[in-house]
Amino acid sequence: MKTQLTTAFAAFLLLSGAAYAQTVVVSPEQETVIREYVVQQEVQPITPPADVTIEVGSTLPETIELRPLEAPELEVEYQYVVVDGRTVLVEPETRRIVHIINE
Numbered sequence: 001m002k003t004q005l006t007t008a009f010a011a012f013l014l015l016s017g018a019a020y021a022q023t024v025v026v027s028p029e030q031e032t033v034i035r036e037y038v039v040q041q042e043v044q045p046i047t048p049p050a051d052v053t054i055e056v057g058s059t060l061p062e063t064i065e066l067r068p069l070e071a072p073e074l075e076v077e078y079q080y081v082v083v084d085g086r087t088v089l090v091e092p093e094t095r096r097i098v099h100i101i102n103e
Helices: 002-021 028-041
Strands: 079-083 086-091 096-101
Touching: 028 079, 028 086, 028 096
Parallel strands: none
Antiparallel strands: 079 086, 086 096
């Protein structure tokens, strides 16, 4: 019984860690840097397809062109797209939305 409980607890910790690792925290200072970078790039907003939901955790289709986020003072490796005045940060490998900056 003790072995089963220990195994179950270890599995719980492992799964909790995986969920925690997916959490993206963007500080207010980073949001400011990103917002200024996007404004300087003069990126045109896109209209996503009707079947695409713009929310954290959603995946963007390949038909949406992502732009590189190349602000030297940031230590993140995300891409972005502008939708309805919001900057949408996307994990390039999975195309998953990780954070949305409202204007």
